[in-house]
Amino acid sequence: MRVAILGGTGDIGEGLALRWAYHTSHDIVIGSRDPQRARSKAEEYETELSSRGAETTIAAAANAEAAAGADVVVAAVPAYHLADTIEQVEEGLDGETVLVSPAVGMQRDESGMHYNRPGAGSVTALAADAAPDDVAVVGAFHNLAADELANLDIDLSLDAILVGDDEDAVDRVELLADGIDGIRALRAGSIDNAAEVESLTPLLINLAMHNDELHDVGVRFE
Amino acid sequence: MRVAILGGTGDIGEGLALRWAYHTSHDIVIGSRDPQRARSKAEEYETELSSRGAETTIAAAANAEAAAGADVVVAAVPAYHLADTIEQVEEGLDGETVLVSPAVGMQRDESGMHYNRPGAGSVTALAADAAPDDVAVVGAFHNLAADELANLDIDLSLDAILVGDDEDAVDRVELLADGIDGIRALRAGSIDNAAEVESLTPLLINLAMHNDELHDVGVRFE
Incomplete structure (x- = not known):
């Protein structure tokens, strides 16, 4: 499968890129607003993987180019950039693309962190509203422990919760999630x-x- | 510690009563609107415990009587009965009582179950608003697997999340939670x-x- 990770230079994007490149044979492409930055992060990931004996190529491109032709596009960008990011790449999406939304809107106050529920009902719903009608959207990877995910020394034991209206699209993301050792898709x-x-x-x-x-x-349901 | 479980005839109340009676030496009193029903459930719990060699007395009373003199009062009632239940028992609460709120307001639609956030901000906040000012309120035991909790054959491996504004009160509930084998208070x-x-x-x-x-x-954070 070809998987584009938009915002693949951020922490959750980094973890997903490393884990998929390490544990699976999917083709990974890192997208960023800045293609130079995408390239330099992809090389950093390749070096990290190579140091573990995994000689893998990770592609890099500007977001729109990364998304075009991908089977799955993960929009690993902050919630407030999500609609803009989808708009930038939508020409490359079609009825064959699954768009994955891992973003969460949050607000910090003196007590702690709070869920900032968007008017659309959720950030995933916001992604579905922003995406072209024929593109299936799946919410996933919201609750992974980002540092653990990006540290290949750590054996994971985490659940990834998936929500989506299109069963085939959820199946595809389930396959992606289960492909990472120690992650169970629910x-x-x-x-x-x-x-x-x-x-x-x-x-x-x-x-x-x-x-x-x-x-x-992270979290395990049992 | 003397622990009153109001609504101790419901499923989460049953599980907490059985586990505290089985794993700890706290004095448990079951409260109900109907003291006869509280008595008959308490006897049922005693029989269950006795069948496992635990000869324990579980007290029973109407809610107000159960709450009076308890160190911890667990309001294990549905969210829509919470304010009324607190009002019924408030004469028996004072600055020495910790009131525990495990209730969650939910609404089912065709997609599934949804959190129904009260105007107060949360059900725990609603309990704090309803309780006398000098009574410390702790939110806890929202997310336990009720059937597992009530089945003493099952070794638990669950987290209980506590929220509260009074550290001493949270400490007391942490002690109660950690007293149950297989439950970790967070x-x-x-x-x-x-x-x-x-x-x-x-x-x-x-x-x-x-x-x-x-x-x-249930859930484990790791």
Whole structure:
């Protein structure tokens, strides 16, 4: 599968790129607004992988070029850039593309981190609204522990929760998620259920703040 | 410690009563609107415990009587009965009482279960608003797997997330939570952070609906 990670220079994008390149045979392309930055991060990831004996090529391009022709496009950008990013790349998306939204809108106050629910109902719903009608959107990878994900020394034991209205699209993302050793994909229904998934991210941050043993925390449902 | 479980005849109340009676030496009193019903459930719990060699007395009373003199009062009632229940018992609460709120407001639609955020900001905040000013309120036990909790054959491996504005009160509830084998108490800060904790409950229900292996699901943060 060809997987484009827009915002693949950020922390969750980095972790997904490294893990997919390391654990699977998918073709990974890093997208960024700045293609030079995408290229330099892709080389950094290649060096990291090579140091572990994985001689893998990671492509790099500007976001629009990265997205064109990808089977899955992961919009690993902050929630406030999501609609703009989708608009930049939409010419390259079609009925064959699955767009994945891992972004969460959050707001910090003196108590901690809070879910900032968008008017669309969730950030995933916002992505679905911004995407062309024939592009299936799946919410996923909101709640992974980013530092653990990007550290290939760590054996993961994390759940990735998926929401989406198109079962085939969710199946494709499930395959991608399950392809990473130590990640288990779980389904939480349609995009209407995304807010409860996204709300988990600020909770994880609050738990990390208040519990010494949970610096970079993910979740397992059992 | 003397622990009153108001609504101790419901499923989460049953699980907490059985586990505290089985794993700790706290005095448990079951409260209900109907003291006869409280008595008959308390006897049921005693029989269950006795069948496992634990000869324990579980007290029973009408809610107000159960709450009076308790160190911790757990309001294990549905969110829409919470304010009324607190009003019924408030004469028995004072600056020495910790009131625990495990309730979550939810709404089901065709997609699944959704968090129904009260005007107060969270159900825990609603409990704090309803309680007398000198009574410390702690949100806890929202996200336990109720059937697992009530089945003493099952070794638990669950996290209980606590939120509260009074550190001593949170300490007391942490002691109660950690007293149950297999439960780990985690702190998530003040009551302002309760909505993200309560939102996890509908997510657990949606995950149980969509994943065969997760019928009665709880959560571990790691």
